[in-house]
Amino acid sequence: MEQGEVRRLLKDTFSISQDADFIVHQPAIHEDVYSYKYEDGPGPNTQDLIFDLTHGSNTPWNAKILDMLVKELQKRNVEEQSDGYYKAILEDRYKWLRMAWRAAQPKVTAKGILETVAEVEERLVTKRDENLKSVCQTTRRQNKYICRAKILQHVIKLKKDDEDDDLPAWMWLETLIKTLGDGGMSSEESDVGNDLQCVLWVKKMAWHHGIE
Incomplete structure (x- = not known):
């Protein structure tokens, strides 16, 4: 039940219907993240939550967002759970969303240039x-x-x-x-054996008459 509620919360918060939609998420601006961590900046906008996708869930910026989401989950759920319980689920979901986002970022090709x-x-x-x-x-x-x-x-x-x-x-x-x-069990579409070639050999039997 909690897993489903977490998914619904993330869908509502970030306007996504599935994890793959998260690839278009625009990460937090580096200057804002730095200011919040070192210069007492304002931190994440409560009306427009944006993750710092260049880092994991333990940074001050991302931890603050997760804390906000935990509080929202506590409001939504009838069955009360500890903050640590909800945060663990949210951290796991963030990990998967971040993986989806990172996979969609341009990588350096063999030619040393970024993908189009x-x-x-x-x-x-x-x-x-x-x-x-x-x-x-x-x-x-x-x-x-x-x-x-x-x-x-x-x-x-x-x-x-x-x-x-x-x-x-x-x-x-x-x-x-x-x-x-x-x-x-073998798969119906197994690639194993597709490169094998069948060769037929004529057996030499003692009772065969030599034919030229």
Whole structure:
């Protein structure tokens, strides 16, 4: 419940519908952050909260924002929790939002120049597609494992009822599948083996007649 409320609070505060939307967040101005830390500056604007995304959550600027968000969570939640509990959740969410933002910042290319906007977008799309493919493959492996485990369980039950001689072999196979787990299942889109080439060799049999 608290996790969901934290997400809703961040969405309302920063006008985002998902973490990926945070990549357009404009970080706090360095001079304002410096002034608040060393020169008794005014600090974050309560009406327009802006994180200092160049640093983690423990800096005076970001800690002040998190304290403001904690107080807002205390107002929203019927079930009271300690400030430390809410702050820990908010710090974790800030970490993920900052990671999303940093991933969208231009990086230095192999040529020693910063990426263009188009190159950044292409990199993010490629990374997203890779993540989606990985999730799909993991799901396939999990489904395949569950299916095989259920089939083996059913077969072994039938073998026990009929007292079949090959029951030990099926029980060994069930143990093997459980040992491998879903990580040991092959993916339908596995890249392994795609570069293998099938070669056919003619066997020389003693009874073959030599033909030129």
